[in-house]
Amino acid sequence: MITRPSTPQILRDLQVEVEREILPMMPDPVSKMRVQMLLAVLGNCAVRSAHEIAWMTQETAEIIEYAREVANAVSDDARRPVMMQLDTIHVDDSLHLDDVAAAYSRAGYALSAALDAAMDAYLNDLVLRGEALLRARVTREQEIAGGSATTGR
Amino acid sequence: MDRDRLQAFLNAVEPDRGATVLECLPIPGGYSRDTARATVQWADGTTESFFLRGDPPIDASVFRSDRDDEWLLLNSLVNSPTFNIPRPRYYDATGEYLGCKCIVAEAIPAQSMFAALQTETDLEAAKARFVDVIASIHAMPLDVLDAQIARPESWRSHMDELIGRLDEIQAGLQESNPVLHYVARVMRENLPREVPLALVHGDVQPGNVLVPEGSAPVVIDWEFSQVGDPRQDLGYFPQVPMPPLLYHPDPEKFCALYRERTGMAEQDLNPLMVDYFLVLGTAHLQQNMLMGAEAVAQGEHRGIMGTYLIIAITHFHNLYLNYTEQVSGSRKASA
Numbered sequence: 001m002i003t004r005p006s007t008p009q010i011l012r013d014l015q016v017e018v019e020r021e022i023l024p025m026m027p028d029p030v031s032k033m034r035v036q037m038l039l040a041v042l043g044n045c046a047v048r049s050a051h052e053i054a055w056m057t058q059e060t061a062e063i064i065e066y067a068r069e070v071a072n073a074v075s076d077d078a079r080r081p082v083m084m085q086l087d088t089i090h091v092d093d094s095l096h097l098d099d100v101a102a103a104y105s106r107a108g109y110a111l112s113a114a115l116d117a118a119m120d121a122y123l124n125d126l127v128l129r130g131e132a133l134l135r136a137r138v139t140r141e142q143e144i145a146g147g148s149a150t151t152g153r
Numbered sequence: 154m155d156r157d158r159l160q161a162f163l164n165a166v167e168p169d170r171g172a173t174v175l176e177c178l179p180i181p182g183g184y185s186r187d188t189a190r191a192t193v194q195w196a197d198g199t200t201e202s203f204f205l206r207g208d209p210p211i212d213a214s215v216f217r218s219d220r221d222d223e224w225l226l227l228n229s230l231v232n233s234p235t236f237n238i239p240r241p242r243y244y245d246a247t248g249e250y251l252g253c254k255c256i257v258a259e260a261i262p263a264q265s266m267f268a269a270l271q272t273e274t275d276l277e278a279a280k281a282r283f284v285d286v287i288a289s290i291h292a293m294p295l296d297v298l299d300a301q302i303a304r305p306e307s308w309r310s311h312m313d314e315l316i317g318r319l320d321e322i323q324a325g326l327q328e329s330n331p332v333l334h335y336v337a338r339v340m341r342e343n344l345p346r347e348v349p350l351a352l353v354h355g356d357v358q359p360g361n362v363l364v365p366e367g368s369a370p371v372v373i374d375w376e377f378s379q380v381g382d383p384r385q386d387l388g389y390f391p392q393v394p395m396p397p398l399l400y401h402p403d404p405e406k407f408c409a410l411y412r413e414r415t416g417m418a419e420q421d422l423n424p425l426m427v428d429y430f431l432v433l434g435t436a437h438l439q440q441n442m443l444m445g446a447e448a449v450a451q452g453e454h455r456g457i458m459g460t461y462l463i464i465a466i467t468h469f470h471n472l473y474l475n476y477t478e479q480v481s482g483s484r485k486a487s488a
Contacts, residue, residue: 108331112335115335134331138470145463
């Protein structure tokens with residue numbers, strides 16, 4: 001497999017090509033705007049492709065640890081939905097994107113269940129930790145978006 | 154929505170007026186509907202300009218709204234005693250002529266308030282004028298609306314429906330969304346006091362207000378309008394990122410102006426309340442965007458918007474968490 005240029009480098013190179021060579025040739029403002037949007041998407045894909053497997057794997061592990069702590073801190077009844085979600089997460093050695101994303105999605109359900117349980121039980125510290133996990137997730141999302149906000153008419 | 158199609162449409166709806174379409178050009182930049190501006194000359198020598206607003210193809214769009222509903226609404230709003238809209242003139246309800254369901258309204262020869270703001274030197278005065286427009290929408294008596302236009306049974310049922318939309322979004326996704334799950338819970342736990350239902354624009358921003366010289370502003374783009382809590386509009390507007398910003402950097406001033414115009418109490422409208430309604434005022438957008446992304450994940454095409462608006466989804470996640478973090482501030486203080 002050719003690793004140089006990497007996927008993010010290829011995507012960034014495509015961005016440059018479209019921006020320099022194709023965009024200026026487009027007289028129609030509607031098409032021009034579409035291409036500008038496409039460039040933004042390519043930029044986001046470049047960031048994602050460099051890190052997404054590592055980011056999802058790390059976040060999944062953090063959520064599992066958090067949900068277990070919540071499960072240990074609440075009553076038997078409150079523990080059940082958290083454990084049920086935790087049991088659906090199958091983390092194995094596969095680094096294929098679909099497998100990592102599936103585990104990450106299931107971890108998201110576990111995070112919701114755990115945060116609900118922590119809130120129901122007024123476990124303030126654990127609620128704050130759950131909120132911090134959500135904040136970390138959104139900060140990553142923003143990193144991918146590169147700080148850009150969409151604009152329109 | 155091109156010149157030939159409009160010509161055929163006008164021949165059908167105005168057979169005795171001898172229309173000649175001089176031009177019909179697409180307008181770039183909208184996220185939702187396809188739009189065009191047309192100039193028409195009639196047989197008596199007069200000319201008119203029209204604004205066409207139609208549905209883009211399903212596989213090239215993300216936002217969904219109903220043109221039949223919008224046409225019905227516009228024909229009510231044209232009678233509003235509190236604000237002006239462009240007069241709706243024709244509707245191709247089947248797309249037989251224009252290629253899509255399409256509303257044709259009179260074009261107003263005016264720049265938008267957004268365009269005017271780019272050279273405005275007195276932003277405080279501009280802010281007051283914009284708040285006046287919002288207040289004029291909310292002041293419209295609801296009995297102006299056609300009886301067929303949906304109204305919530307009560308404020309509470311409306312709020313339940315709005316917050317329920319956050320659950321609906323999650324149910325429609327093939328992956329978890331713990332951010333929305335948490336936000337929905339916080340919204341339910343912090344339900345505000347009831348205020349009277351009003352007409353909500355749904356996309357209120359200076360770009361949707363035209364400012365003709367010497368006459369009152371004209372409000373356009375009603376596709377997401379509904380009867381609801383007027384604070385939905387107050388929450389929607391601050392997330393519009395285009396400068397110059399009128400809500401920030403002094404949210405309290407903006408709220409005070411609105412309270413002054415409407416008599417709403419401070420505990421019902423303040424910056425924290427605006428942030429609460431930011432979530433509810435934008436949930437319909439979030440729903441459309443997430444469903445668009447989900448469609449792409451299922452192998453469907455939604456045009457460039459399907460993937461481009463993922464940026465906006467993450468932007469909204471951030472804004473929603475900003476609100477919940479304010480609410481949980483007291484939790485942090487006691488930890």
